[in-house]
Amino acid sequence: xxxxxxxxxxxxxxxxxxxxxxxxxxxxxxxxxxxxxxxxxxxxxxxxxxxxxxxxxxxxxxxxxxxxxxxxxxxxxxx
Numbered sequence: 392x393x394x395x396x397x398x399x400x401x402x403x404x405x406x407x408x409x410x411x412x413x414x415x416x417x418x419x420x421x422x423x424x425x426x427x428x429x430x431x432x433x434x435x436x437x438x439x440x441x442x443x444x445x446x447x448x449x450x451x452x453x454x455x456x457x458x459x460x461x462x463x464x465x466x467x468x469x470x
Contacts (some may be wrong), residue, residue: 400415400448401420409431409432410432414429430465430469432468433469444470448468
């Protein structure tokens with residue numbers, strides 16, 4: 392997978408066949424105080440689940456940009 396544009400949340404395979412949402416460094420640092428943060432999507436990497444994960448990544452990105460993101464309540468971005 393090519394790199395996402397800087398500052399974009401992406402859906403990706405975790406290397407074990409599971410999907411995760413990767414926060415960009417700027418948001419990982421702001422909300423969690425770390426360089427990298429992955430939120431488990433809670434599903435295996437299948438074409439159908441990847442589409443859902445990409446939608447969740449877009450929703451997460453939108454929530455961050457509109458200051459609606461709560462780092463303690465990430466369950467709404469899961470499968």
